[in-house]
Amino acid sequence: AQTVTQSQPEMSVQEAETVTLSCTYDTSESDYYLFWYKQPPSRQMILVIRQEAYKQQNATENRFSVNFQKAAKSFSLKISDSQLGDAAMYFCASRGYQKVTFGIGTKLQVIP
Amino acid sequence: NAGVMQNPRHLVRRRGQEARLRCSPMKGHSHVYWYRQLPEEGLKFMVYLQKENIIDESGMPKERFSAEFPKEGPSILRIQQVVRGDSAAYFCASSPTGSRDSPLHFGNGTRLTVT
Numbered sequence: 590a591q592t593v594t595q596s597q598p599e600m601s602v603q604e605a606e607t608v609t610l611s612c613t614y615d616t617s618e619s620d621y622y623l624f625w626y627k628q629p630p631s632r633q634m635i636l637v638i639r640q641e642a643y644k645q646q647n648a649t650e651n652r653f654s655v656n657f658q659k660a661a662k663s664f665s666l667k668i669s670d671s672q673l674g675d676a677a678m679y680f681c682a683s684r685g686y687q688k689v690t691f692g693i694g695t696k697l698q699v700i701p
Numbered sequence: 702n703a704g705v706m707q708n709p710r711h712l713v714r715r716r717g718q719e720a721r722l723r724c725s726p727m728k729g730h731s732h733v734y735w736y737r738q739l740p741e742e743g744l745k746f747m748v749y750l751q752k753e754n755i756i757d758e759s760g761m762p763k764e765r766f767s768a769e770f771p772k773e774g775p776s777i778l779r780i781q782q783v784v785r786g787d788s789a790a791y792f793c794a795s796s797p798t799g800s801r802d803s804p805l806h807f808g809n810g811t812r813l814t815v816t
Contacts, residue, residue, distance in 0.1 A: 598741075620801060622802050622804075632810050639802075639804055687749060687757050691745075692743055693741065693742055693743035
C-alpha cells in the first residue's frame, strides 16, 4: 500500500524568492519512483520532476529541485527564483508496482 | 506527437443518465489510468488498464462504473445512472510501459456535472 501526504494546503511566495513544498510518503515497496506534478488553472497535469528511490543524488530540473530524504520518507520540492507562471496546484506522487498514488496537493500563490 | 486526448472537455448529464468519457493515449502508450479529482481531495485512482485488459480496478466503485481499453480505439470510462456525487473532473493518463520509472502523461480531463 502507498500513501502520500501533503500537509500544506496553500503556500505563497514573493516573485523571485524561493519556496519549498513538503511531501511525505509511505510505501511497502523497496523499488519506487517519486514525482512532482504541476496543475495550473488550465487543469493540465504537467510533470515537473522525478526521483528514483535508489538514487541518493537529489534530482534537479532548472529552477526546480528536490530534497529526498529516504529514511524519513520525505520528498520536498524547492522552487527557486519563483515566477508568476509557477502559480498552480502541485501534487506529489509515488509510483510503485502498477499503481501511482497522489497527495491532495498544495496550492502555490506567487505574489508580484 | 499528440498528447493524451480526452473528450468531451465538459459533460453535463441529468441524474439517471449515462456518461461516457473517452481517452486516447499518447502514440505508443499501451497503459491507461483513470483518476477522479474532487476539490480538496487531490487525484483518486480509479482503474488501470492495458490493451484489452483491466489490470487494477480497486479504486473504481463496483456499481455503475466500468472501464475498457479495446484493441482498437480509445479507452472508455462509463458511468451508468449518474448521481450528483459523480460530479468531478475525470483525468486519464497514459504511459508507454507499466514500469516504475515511467511517468504518467495526462490529458486535460473531462469535467462531469450532474444536474
